[in-house]
Amino acid sequence: MAENGQLQGFISMLGTEVAALFVHPFSQRMGLGGRLLASERARNLEVLEANLPARAFYEKHGFRQTHSRIHEETGQRLCCLALDDTP
Numbered sequence: 001m002a003e004n005g006q007l008q009g010f011i012s013m014l015g016t017e018v019a020a021l022f023v024h025p026f027s028q029r030m031g032l033g034g035r036l037l038a039s040e041r042a043r044n045l046e047v048l049e050a051n052l053p054a055r056a057f058y059e060k061h062g063f064r065q066t067h068s069r070i071h072e073e074t075g076q077r078l079c080c081l082a083l084d085d086t087p
Contacts, residue, residue: 018045019075037061042083049077 009023009032018040023033047054049068061082071078 008032009036011040011042016041016043018042033044033057034061040069044080044082046078046080049079055079055081 007024008027009021011018012020018037021033021036023036044059044066045063046069047058049055058081062084064084065079066082067080069078069080070076
């Protein structure tokens, strides 16, 4: 997503899974990440358990943790999140 002719963020999807979502630090907390999520059919994703700001962002947008797993290459714990459609 570009604003004022400069790239401010992007989302990469693998089917319905968010593979990556990045927003430039100067553009964070302005709703851009939420707009990127809404522009896609995001249903699930994985995020580092230690990344509390990212987890809070996704929870704010309706994602809930379904389980966790260890990332084989790094040994870090990942939270697996899915969109919670319940009203």
